[in-house]
Amino acid sequence: MALSRGTTQAARRFAEQQASRLRAIPANEIFMGTVATVTAGGAADGIAALVTVTPERGTDALTVNSYPDSYTPGVGDPVLCVIAKSQLHILHRCIGQP
Numbered sequence: 001m002a003l004s005r006g007t008t009q010a011a012r013r014f015a016e017q018q019a020s021r022l023r024a025i026p027a028n029e030i031f032m033g034t035v036a037t038v039t040a041g042g043a044a045d046g047i048a049a050l051v052t053v054t055p056e057r058g059t060d061a062l063t064v065n066s067y068p069d070s071y072t073p074g075v076g077d078p079v080l081c082v083i084a085k086s087q088l089h090i091l092h093r094c095i096g097q098p
Helices: 005-023
Strands: 030-039 050-055 078-084 087-093
Touching (some): 050 078
Antiparallel strands (some): 030 050, 030 078
């Protein structure tokens, strides 16, 4: 089933906004963030969760490309992230804070 023209345009607009926000963070920079949303089964494979993270510096939430298979994302989790190849990756959930 083909997407409507309006849906296609909205998807392209969203993708460009996402890319623009990612470009604002230097590549290979490691930074802290907070999990903003978790949509169970929302990833492209239909199994993994679709996750967004709000970087510590307060930009809008960004869609995560990957996270460790040993981690179950939860809203509000503090996470260590990196931008690599123009994609956001969660390295791990941060625990044991004083």
